[in-house]
């Protein structure tokens with residue numbers, strides 16, 4: 001195609017074309033995946049953990065990553081955050097290959113990511129209000145009056161505006177998790193990563209946290225990735241599930257597809273079967289050999 005200017009267009013036409021291209025770019029951005037794993041291989045030392053992971057996560061979704069203990073779920077989150085880098089393949093976030101970013105660019109990208117860990121530890125000597133305000137004070141130049149409004153807004157979103165003056169020691173486990181959630185969304189991240197957000201919660205608090213993750217993702221226009229073992233709560237709130245096994249994505253699907261799946265590995269997860277493709281026993285030599293009594297089985 002010939003350049004626009006050669007066609008005798010005036011500056012107004014060029015501006016118009018630029019606007020169209022910008023709209024197209026934004027549409028593409030909106031439809032392009034927020035996170036993309038392409039053939040990702042990773043090892044801790046000589047021990048391979050990921051062996052060719054391909055995964056694509058769309059914007060606005062809540063995703064669960066499930067798999068047996070030690071299968072590499074947290075490792076996936078660490079790769080997204082640029083804490084570790086793949087041996088082979090690439091991890092892209094919002095179109096940027098994470099391990100190709102310089103230090104400043106990586107920090108800039110991380111500022112758009114929120115993390116909530118299992119026991120999302122709060123600063124014990126700061127009040128609920130100050131815990132949520134912490135990052136705003138550290139990373140922005142917002143006046144205190146605006147920080148106050150934003151903190152109250154975040155606390156209101158998790159139902160704890162009334163607890164703003166309490167200290168962490170005065171909170172229940174479920175409340176502390178909600179404050180940690182409010183704190184992790186303080187800077188309006190485009191991506192939230194949750195590492196086992198339901199661990200140690202009673203059924204009501206668990207369901208509250210699940211619903212909040214869904215609601216906040218939708219209302220704040222975020223994308224959320226959860227590493228979790230809680231299949232039932234996950235299926236209630238997520239758009240898509242990835243199952244990690246033997247270093248690859250062994251299965252994936254929507255909650256309905258997961259519930260209906262006949263894949264033995266997925267079936268074992270959904271029905272909480274103790275043994276199956278995910279073995280009960282950690283790999284070991286024959287039991288009889290350990291006991292020194294001749295030939296026998298592993299069990």
Ligand SMILES: Nc1ncnc2c1ncn2[C@@H]1O[C@H](COP(=O)(O)OP(=O)(O)OP(=O)(O)O)[C@@H](O)[C@H]1O
Pocket residue numbers: 044045049067068069070071072073074075076227
């Ligand atoms: N820094 C590290 N150095 C060496 N090995 C590690 C390191 N971090 C994790 N591992 C090992 O890598 C494997 C994958 O760890 P990862 O934490 O990603 O698993 P996971 O699927 O999140 O496990 P879980 O569900 O039990 O939390 C595990 O066997 C773990 O022992």
